[in-house]
Amino acid sequence: MASNFWSIKCRLFCVSTWTFILFLAYFTHIVSGQIRYSIAEEMKKGALIGNLAQDLGLDLQRLRSGRVRIVTAESIQYIELKTDKGILVVSERIDREQLCQEVTPCSFSFEVILENPMELHRVTVEINDINDNSPMFRKDEIKFEISESATLGSRFMLASAEDADVGNNGLQKYILTTNDMFVLKQHSTPDGKKYAEMILQKPLDRENQPKISLKLIALDGGTPQRSGTVNIDITVLDANDNPPIFSQSVYVATVMENAAIGTCITTVNATDADSGSNSLITYRFSNMKEYLNDIFQMDEITGVITLVGHIDYEKDKKYEIMIEAVDQGGLTDSGKVLIDIVDVNDNAPVINVMSFSSPVPEDATPGTTVAIIHVKDADSEQHGQIRCSIDNNIPFKVKSTLTNYYTLVTDSVFDREIVPEYNITVTATDSGSPSLSSTTTLRLRISDVNDNAPLFDKMSYDAYIIENNPSGMSIFTVSARDTDWNQNAKISYFLEDTQVNGSPVSTYLSINSDTGVVHAVRTFDYEQIKELQLAVKAQDGGSPPLSSNVSVKILIQDQNDNAPQVLYPVQTGGSLVAEIVPRSAEVGYLVTKVVAVDVDSGQNAWLSYKLQKATDRALFEVGLQNGEIRTIRQVTDKDTVKQRLTVVVEDNGHPSRSATVIVNVAVADSFPEVLSEFTDFTQDKEYNDNLTFFLVLALAVVSFLFITCLVVIISVKIYRWRQSRILYQSNLPVIPYYPPRYSDTLGTGTLPHVYNYEVCRTTDSRKSDCKFGRAGSQNVLIMDPSSTGTMQRIQSDKMRITDYLFPPTFRPTFENQLRSTDLILGFVGRETLDRTMT
Template sequence: MGGSCAHRRPAGPWQVLLMFPFLLPLFYPALSEPIRYAIPEELPKGSVVGRLAKDLGLSVLDVSARKLRVSAEKLHFSVDAESGDLLVKDRIDREQICKERRRCELQLEAVVENPLNIFDVTVQIEDVNDHAPQFHKGEINLEISESTSPGMRTILESAEDPDTGVNSLSKYQLSPNDYFSLVVKDNPDGSKYPELVLQKTLDRESQSTHHLVLTALDGGDPPRSGTAQIRILVVDANDNPPVFSQDVYRVSLREDAPPGTSVLRVSATDQDEGINAEITYSFLGAADKAQHVFSLDSTTGNIITRQPLDFEEVERYTMNVEAKDRGSLSTQCKVIIEVLDENDNRPEIVITSLSDYILENSPPGTVIALFKTRDRDSGENGVVRCSLSRDVPFKIHSSNRYYKLVTDASLDREQDSEYNVTITATDRGNPPLSSSTTVILHIGDVNDNAPVFQQVSYVVHVSENNPPGASIAQVSASDPDLGPNGHVSYSIVASDLEPRALSSYVSVNPQSGVVFAQRAFDHEQLRAFELTLQARDQGSPALSANVSLRVLVGDLNDNAPRVLYPALGPDGSALFDMVPRAAEPGYLVTKVVAVDADSGHNAWLSYHVLQASDPGLFSLGLRTGEVRTARALGDRDAARQRLLVAVRDGGRPPLSATATLHLVFADNLQEVLPDLNDHPEPSDTQMELQFYLVVALALISVLFLLAIILAIALRLRQSSSSAAGVCFGKGLCSKSKQVPPNYSEGTLPYAYNLCVPGGQTNSEFNFLTSVDHCSATQDILNNKDSSSVLLASILTPSIEADKTFKQVSI
């Protein structure tokens, strides 16, 4: 038998679709009628069952592209990978597969992917005449009394043929003889059994035994047969056979009945007496399976179970029971035992297709698994419903005998990276039975989370003069994604520094987020700056987040105080402050002004007197630097006083600077000059010699200097502008406020009149005096009187001499 024996079952509305293969994929969900094939049993391996790919509307290329395959509990078939034909994979024996069932069908599932679909395929196994009828015993022994009247019937053992249909047992034949004939009768289940009919009276004396051949034939083409030898022993008369109370006994038995359960009791009576009325019971032609499951008491006729029953294996047992008396007369009855189904089989879950790895952005309704259920019980006991474990974002969709496990909500791998989904199948039995299977689903990561910094913003304090290359801060961002989606790199994306200078100030490590100083910071130049750092993952597309980092440069005491006042003149000479002789205690003489480029405590200045000509004459404000008179000027006090002031900051350790104050007690300028000449500060011998030398030279050159002064005065009158701050000449005195350049902090000095000798590029010496005194001096010089001229002539050499002295002493 080759593959040519395979054929499609005719008729059925589904066949219309096969005429339009190109439209079949559009109607896949609507196909509820399975594809049916019919083949004879015992086909050789490789035989073609049907053109499966063609019947599904698939091309030859689709067979491999969509992975066409079949699945079943016992796989007797396979799919040709090139043609898509359904082939016989293993030996198919209908009698072994379907046992006693008249209709033998194998259920398959045809599975295709992209998209995933499953189709029911039914292959009907047709019987071939591969079995001959067989009798349970090869020899049948009968005893018939010679007094038996013609027409007496004796039931003979039936033959068995596992084939079905026309190939099953069809008829019986008896070898030709003069005494017996054969009658074939039908059982209620449709089977046939033979009866031996006595045609004429026997005579034991003429022939004590008769040998006959009983032949059983099936309806195959050609027919097959089996034989049994009948040996008839003629005995003396026993003219009444046993009679059963019923021709057919029917009983129902639960399949959970334990071994030893009494099923029923058959009973027969015999009108004879004595040993001819003693009856024995036996199974007549019972199948081997029935004889193993049930036992018959030969004396009482009680039938009991020997083994557990299984409805799913055998639903009904049919047995013939024979009652025979001692005279070899017999009769038979039929016993039919119906097995009642109990809910003794748990539902089964069969996973047909499973995708155990899905991305977390899979939309709701994504198919994860395809499965079916099976329960060997029948009726309500075989009806199954499925459910899922609680608190999982999945649900089940049912379709005919199949179920789909689909997503029911959005997934989040960062919240749950894996699900153990338990599918439970429960039948409707009483009590219900259930079974479960667990599917492990792994959730794949997508880049759906941007990096998140540990802080909303960062503030870091860095002391100035830090070493270049030192780390000053570290930012950290986390990303719950996996792999490149969660790998974070850092960069600087903005700053309030100049873009060109940014790289020379700071840098950030892309992997660790550590921020490094590229240079030493100077608090006095840059007190604070702000950076915008970005954390960026490596997903596609990449996600990022920004955070601000404010760097505060802390101050160190690296700048000493700088004295703004008193300051040296343009020529490097010291300035003098004039104090009225009648100054009261507390009179503000001058103020030492100093600044410190540092800030905070490091710029908190204090003023201290280091040296003083007369320590008790003046007081110095600790924080203000104001010099005030501590007492009134005495007669013995010198007109010139000198204070050496130290200015210290509040740093640790403190830094300091010094300033020298020259103070002159006088009510006007006229008093200042003689006082400067008459009361020189104590000096050594060399200083005195230098002083007298200067005086001598001044006297010798007085006339020459006077002429120069007069010439300068005349020239200044003619000029449109006068030299600022000059007191010797017309319009040569002006008020000037000494404000140091680049001054940003501290207390400014008071306003003073700066008086220098006129007509000279480098002043001989400088005075700081009041405006009134400067005006008085100007009036003296502008006076045409000869006495004024003489005073000027006298003052000039004196001032020259005193200037030389002061420059040396200072």
């Protein structure tokens, strides 16, 4: 029968093993396999259990990179994982009897977890028993009082020995010392425990042997064999020939694990055929384990068994208690009470997070494992069936892997900019009634990925700056934001490489890379540049970096920093330009027009003309807008010939700027009259005493330069003539040579024949200039203050010779010398000069 029992048990173990292997094959993405080691108890600290790395097929580098560690080991204090060698060693003495008590085989399991990628392996360590415990009796002696009338075959229950070892090392048999009265018979309980009874095989005779002393020896099967001994003292009493008899050989009772203290479990009953004191029966527990005395109690008179302590189904699912009924004569009967504990859903699931990866990158693919969770419920059957769940409104789901193991995986993509972290509440609920549940909250942070480019707060920027700004002045600020985090959101600003008026934009502007403040590198001039078009780039600090651009227009605003410039009449230094007004001029006669410009813009360039001073204010007026000088009354003979007008040209800026021009007007009908008046006018001026010296020096220098140039030209002519003679004598074709810009005598040269030149001197050599003008009109007169009223005509052909004598290379030198001698070269029409000379 025992062999059939072990055969069935082996078959069940094989079926369970294959089921577990198939279960592991289905979840290979989490658990690689299961490893089982077998070691003896009481091994020394540091003793090798097994080479975990070799058995898992992993190298040591994988163990270190995966941060291998042991989790969920109920006996974690007994083992240690040497990660540097990949081996399991004993970290503390293992006492199999303390660890498993009577359970066999004795083993404990734990899980080994690795990360990146996640792997979960289950390791089972079986503790083999060694014969380190001897059988022991609880008492030093066993006493019996047996009536001499005890019938042959009467049974006397002997106290059982306890051996903490199991298997062959446990209690195997009892030996009773040799005697003629009793024989020993051994029995085994269904759970394998052995006990013995003494059977009376020969009638007792109190008169011959009132006391009998025996020894009961308990032997185990270990090597070396251990034993325990107890003394049996038997006192022979007078006749009591009927032993008590229990109404049932086995009493069966059930009790809820949450039953209150004092609950009646069952009542045992025995009868004795004797009468009198020999029929009085007392009840007691027999061979009951010591800790059960704190749980159960039996009334020795009534046989009622009550609950006096707390019972826990998760510790013991049933109790088997041996009982005895003893009469006054010492006769006994034995029985058995089987107490089944009914499970109550009194344990909530326990959640243990084995591994948790936080943070998770926001670009993690769906299905990424975030955590491995172990859930255990100490209750049984449906009370221990667990359902694990999370909230439905978060992008995660729970998958079941091994028994009581769950993996938390991602169910969709993340966006850290919308949800930077999740509080994941994991709820484990059993199937009891009422059901119990436990929760734990995982705070999962989402790490940032550089998936957002900086965005400017405007599509484009327009800024204004007033010209003449100081260098380094801040103009405006561009601003961009990046919804990423940390370094990915750190924005730097740059100017794109563009050209402004042919120069890099960096020569005009700079930008603070951190703040986005745009500064002017130099001072702007509205008259040179009116606007700047550029692009600013905002770039984040991600890898790779992302950027965006924005267009910027900077408009230069004008300032009134330029005074009006008078274009006409031209101020000629010492020479006098006079406008002639005939005495017959009517009211509104246009004398001349003051022409001025202002390089500013807008109202800064709006010009107005005012007459500031005049010899006769009642004779002339100036147009406020057009600058025209007109007569405002009829000219009379009483009006003086010399009229001097001071006209102020003023712009409309704030503050306004102005320019002054002097207009000389001659009121006369004939040129001699004008000449005499203006000659007297110029002679009134004071001259510098040193003027004569400078004039003489200037003439000497000009004469020297003229002679030098003439000698050089003649030398060049002679050289060319000789070269032409050489060519002629060499019979080569001769090409006649004509000097450049040579004009003929018929007036077809560069200058028309109707022009001549007039040389005038001024009193101030620093203001001397050489003027090339066009033919003058009849109402313009150019006078020399130092002249005596005579004018010399200079023929046009002489000027052409000068052009020939002074080629373009030497002409600037000649003109500069003319300026140094206060010579002014002007053009006057032939008709005017002819009329004047006449």
